[in-house]
Amino acid sequence: MPNGYNAPMEMLARKLDSIARIADADREALLALPHTVRNLPARHDIVRFGDRPNQSCLVLQGWVYRYSALAEGGRQILSFYIAGDLPDLQSLHLHRMDHNLATLTSCVVALVAHDDLRAVLLKNPGLAATLWRDSLIDAAHYRERITSLGRRQALGRVAHMFCELYLRQKAVGLTRGLSCPLAPKQSELADSLGLTSVHLNRVLRTLRGRGLVTLGGGILTIENWHALAEVAEFDPTFLHLANNAAPAHPTVETV
Amino acid sequence: MPNGYNAPMEMLARKLDSIARIADADREALLALPHTVRNLPARHDIVRFGDRPNQSCLVLQGWVYRYSALAEGGRQILSFYIAGDLPDLQSLHLHRMDHNLATLTSCVVALVAHDDLRAVLLKNPGLAATLWRDSLIDAAHYRERITSLGRRQALGRVAHMFCELYLRQKAVGLTRGLSCPLAPKQSELADSLGLTSVHLNRVLRTLRGRGLVTLGGGILTIENWHALAEVAEFDPTFLHLANNAAPAHPTVETV
DNA sequence: CGGAGCATTGAACATCTTCAATAGCGGTGG
DNA sequence: CCACCGCTATTGAAGATGTTCAATGCTCCG
Structure with a gap:
């Protein structure tokens, strides 16, 4: 928190x-x-x-x-x-x-x-x-952002960003379970992912529809880390965290 | 050279x-x-x-x-x-x-x-x-690459890359006039610009057609720096060169 | 001459954008 | 308390940019 x-x-x-x-x-x-x-x-x-x-x-x-x-x-x-x-x-x-x-x-x-x-x-x-x-x-x-922008499709890009923001916040103790704050609005996420906010919105609907994440009230909740990371082709190496803080499946954990 | x-x-x-x-x-x-x-x-x-x-x-x-x-x-x-x-x-x-x-x-x-x-x-x-x-x-x-990939269209991206590669080589004395080596092949340029080599090829045709650059034999020649930089929205600040080596119009210069 | 590796082109298609409208939500003043 | 306002989110439809697949050309080199 x-x-x-x-x-x-x-x-x-x-x-x-x-x-x-x-x-x-x-x-x-x-x-x-x-x-x-x-x-x-x-x-x-x-x-x-x-x-x-x-x-x-x-x-x-x-x-x-x-x-x-x-x-x-x-x-x-x-x-x-x-x-x-x-x-x-x-x-x-x-x-x-x-x-x-x-x-x-x-x-x-x-x-x-x-x-x-x-x-x-x-x-x-x-x-x-x-x-x-x-x-x-x-x-x-x-x-990693260059890789996302250059070679991942919108869905993967968004998923990748969510994985990254979650883990970075986790590393400094700002997460609670599989939820974390997500301050950027859709237009800001879009501007960071090289998308329009309209398209980002559609991608978010897809991610929700597939049961990967939940969004609301400035909180991101990852419902299925494994599936999200797969869509994102996410590998936490680039974060260079000391304790390799990327859980294989950060499923149920109480912080 | x-x-x-x-x-x-x-x-x-x-x-x-x-x-x-x-x-x-x-x-x-x-x-x-x-x-x-x-x-x-x-x-x-x-x-x-x-x-x-x-x-x-x-x-x-x-x-x-x-x-x-x-x-x-x-x-x-x-x-x-x-x-x-x-x-x-x-x-x-x-x-x-x-x-x-x-x-x-x-x-x-x-x-x-x-x-x-x-x-x-x-x-x-x-x-x-x-x-x-x-x-x-x-x-x-x-x-700067992120900005290119996220917000510039293919034409601007390619133009931007050419401006960058030219100036970086100029800064260490590898250019001759408005020409410089360009080692990457089209498929490699494409992979760096988030494009397919097919589309890159079409973009190159456009750049040539507009008289902005000439390519051949691994040599890039900038035919119209001003126009190229304009298409690219190129600003050399990000290169952080000591002598601000970006010529307003590096037109005719003998090296 | 033949072959390998690039470059170039065409045509059909996918992804994402653009423009425009509607819906929701939180806060404010009456 | 409710109507209204501003901002963000959501949706639809049409269109642009870039991709994919497949074929042809070109050039260098053995």
């Missing part, structure tokens, strides 16, 4: 735990990182194309998404981020934004100055390696 | 120069990196899904590509790499391969042991930052 957070940096530590083993010294350095906590309203740009941020943002609560805007008002959503994610860690080394970052829901974020972050990473190479790893996992997510 | 290379690591230094300013100490550390040079035949897997490489490979000559294999024999090409690129730098921190890496043409590559690389990066944080930056630029390329 969308439980709160204690110390802000703890949320990050928890996320990093899901992708690597963190040394104690690194954890302490992380927890001591200076930061500012901010509440942001939903559907609000955090950084925009062309910006040169001097801080990185960490999601503590809510959903954030990354998108690129096209001519004709079109938009491609590149990725979704949830609590614990560091959506613009990249601005530490890529100084000019080549896309936009925005809140999907209302959010609580922590802002960390690049200078502070650089100083801490210089003293803690292990932590630097972990964050580098995190950004490489981000890239792995992109690769 | 596909010119040769001097010291292997020099090719890498040249590539890194195109994306960042390298300190002298870092450059020397780089040039001193222990490595093995290898000749590889065309269409040959370098590392495969599931592998756990203990070295990273650097392309000195030829083209390399990254792909994921799907059921039904399908394949999605995720990206192409050219001389100077470090296509599996990522394996330094992502221990298990979640996709495949293969040669497109016959290649000369340099192999660098992870242990050696780690040692050098530990002593040269500036170099580590540059390589981190390089991997973030790799991710930026993925993002």
